[in-house]
Amino acid sequence: MSENVITAKNLTLAYDSTEKIINNATFEIKKGDFVFITGPSGSGKSTLLKAFYGNLKPQDGQLNIGGLDMTNIIKHKLQELRTHLGIVFQDYKLINEWTVEKNVVLPLWIAGYSAEVQSSQAKRLLHHVKLTGKEEKYPLELSGGEQQRVGVARAMAKNPFLILADEPTGNLDEYSSNVIWDLMENACQQLDTTIVVVTHRIPMMFNIPYRHFSIDAGGNIREVH
Amino acid sequence: MKFIKTHLSLIFPLMAILLGLEFFIVFDRTTESFEKSLKNGYTMMVVAKNEMSIDDFRSWDKHVLKVEEIKKSKILNSVNIDLEKDKGENLEHSLPNFYSIKLNKYLSISELAEVKSNLKKSEDITRIETFNSVYQSQYELFSFIKFSFNTFIVFMTIIGFFLILKQMEVWNFLHAQRMKVMEIFGASLFLRSKVLINLSVVDAILSAIITSGVFFVIQNMWIRDTHMSILKENVESVFYLSDFFILLFASISIVLVAVFLVVINVKEEE
Numbered sequence: 001m002s003e004n005v006i007t008a009k010n011l012t013l014a015y016d017s018t019e020k021i022i023n024n025a026t027f028e029i030k031k032g033d034f035v036f037i038t039g040p041s042g043s044g045k046s047t048l049l050k051a052f053y054g055n056l057k058p059q060d061g062q063l064n065i066g067g068l069d070m071t072n073i074i075k076h077k078l079q080e081l082r083t084h085l086g087i088v089f090q091d092y093k094l095i096n097e098w099t100v101e102k103n104v105v106l107p108l109w110i111a112g113y114s115a116e117v118q119s120s121q122a123k124r125l126l127h128h129v130k131l132t133g134k135e136e137k138y139p140l141e142l143s144g145g146e147q148q149r150v151g152v153a154r155a156m157a158k159n160p161f162l163i164l165a166d167e168p169t170g171n172l173d174e175y176s177s178n179v180i181w182d183l184m185e186n187a188c189q190q191l192d193t194t195i196v197v198v199t200h201r202i203p204m205m206f207n208i209p210y211r212h213f214s215i216d217a218g219g220n221i222r223e224v225h
Numbered sequence: 226m227k228f229i230k231t232h233l234s235l236i237f238p239l240m241a242i243l244l245g246l247e248f249f250i251v252f253d254r255t256t257e258s259f260e261k262s263l264k265n266g267y268t269m270m271v272v273a274k275n276e277m278s279i280d281d282f283r284s285w286d287k288h289v290l291k292v293e294e295i296k297k298s299k300i301l302n303s304v305n306i307d308l309e310k311d312k313g314e315n316l317e318h319s320l321p322n323f324y325s326i327k328l329n330k331y332l333s334i335s336e337l338a339e340v341k342s343n344l345k346k347s348e349d350i351t352r353i354e355t356f357n358s359v360y361q362s363q364y365e366l367f368s369f370i371k372f373s374f375n376t377f378i379v380f381m382t383i384i385g386f387f388l389i390l391k392q393m394e395v396w397n398f399l400h401a402q403r404m405k406v407m408e409i410f411g412a413s414l415f416l417r418s419k420v421l422i423n424l425s426v427v428d429a430i431l432s433a434i435i436t437s438g439v440f441f442v443i444q445n446m447w448i449r450d451t452h453m454s455i456l457k458e459n460v461e462s463v464f465y466l467s468d469f470f471i472l473l474f475a476s477i478s479i480v481l482v483a484v485f486l487v488v489i490n491v492k493e494e495e
Contacts, residue, residue, distance in 0.1 A: 055409075083411035093406050095402070095407075098403075106410055107411075
């Protein structure tokens with residue numbers, strides 16, 4: 001795997017041919033980087049994240065994630081790539097008919113890990129997100145903050161090389177937000193995980209160095225120093 | 226309650242299709258021998274001035290399969306005429322020849338009329354009796370029952386398919402979110418549909434078992450007490466063990482196609 005986890009060269013993203021969402025962007029994100037992407041609503045922050053996990057193909061330019069060219073990626077390569085990513089959504093995207101534990105170990109289950117490994121990893125992660133004892137609960141029995149912590153635990157279940165988070169603390173209370181930022185800081189520092197967070201504002205108390213990309217209303221990306 | 230409802234909503238339409246299929250198989254099997262006996266039991270009677278061989282008959286019509294001469298003495302006995310021996314022999318001698326003819330296949334009434342007119346071309350043949358009315362009424366009644374039954378089965382199957390389509394819409398609603406999330410995390414098509422496959426295969430097995438059970442009960446309880454000879458004579462044909470495997474194969478195939486259609490229709494969120 002190259003040192004650059006994400007490489008974009010003249011990247012243009014659009015849902016149709018008439019309106020460009022991200023316009024001619026060029027940037028590199030290295031292994032172990034913690035990156036915040038900010039910008040006004042509708043500027044294309046979430047769209048950029050979707051392109052990172054292959055939900056949207058570039059209209060023009062190049063996008064390389066973990067050494068894979070996303071412009072021409074084939075289905076099974078994309079599936080393979082996604083098993084090495086951790087994704088956190090603003091609306092959690094938990095499976096409501098599954099227990100908390102089963103939701104957390106989803107990436108391990110997909111990868112075919114044994115039940116013992118899944119169980120021990122679930123215990124460890126739920127301890128980190130301060131949800132010990134809630135293994136058998138269902139998502140809808142938890143508060144929004146707790147559900148998001150389950151979502152973060154799921155994203156980290158398989159020690160991914162890249163975590164993509166879309167407004168992970170958007171609607172959360174301070175306690176849940178702090179738990180999530182602590183976890184992400186630790187993953188970045190201790191495991192050298194690359195983390196890309198799309199957010200409206202960068203948290204005040206952030207303890208590790210980070211990079212900041214800003215997107216303007218025209219879809220132009222620039223790094224803020 | 227929710228669990229039972231989830232399963233019954235697939236088991237019912239599946240059973241409608243399987244019952245239709247099994248009724249079709251059983252009906253076809255039990256009536257096959259009856260149909261054969263109707264065809265084989267049919268004979269026409271021919272009266273001829275001179276003796277005729279099977280080849281003579283065949284030279285007039287190719288449908289003739291078998292010819293059997295009816296003994297004149299038998300005819301005299303059946304009409305029960307009490308005559309002196311000499312007179313009896315004279316009378317027997319003066320009687321024409323009677324033949325019972327079997328045909329090579331079941332013919333329609335118009336075809337029968339054609340056979341009759343072909344045979345009449347022979348100068349030796351003086352009279353032909355085709356027993357049209359009995360032949361026709363028996364066979365047409367049988368054909369009508371069979372047609373009605375098959376129509377009912379087709380109707381039941383169509384309703385079953387529509388119910389399964391409805392169930393697929395419910396599945397789509399219930400399982401789409403989970404499958405989308407799993408796809409985002411890189412699950413293969415098989416893994417994404419595994420829950421649905423498990424659920425539907427269990428229902429398919431249950432449906433096949435229940436349908437087989439229904440026919441087993443019909444065979445072992447109801448038919449043995451019935452007075453319908455066609456059923457009693459064919460009681461063993463009502464349900465074979467192999468039918469269970471046919472039903473199982475059919476139900477699993479149906480649900481797998483349904484699951485596949487649901488899975489490929491779930492699009493990843495944009």
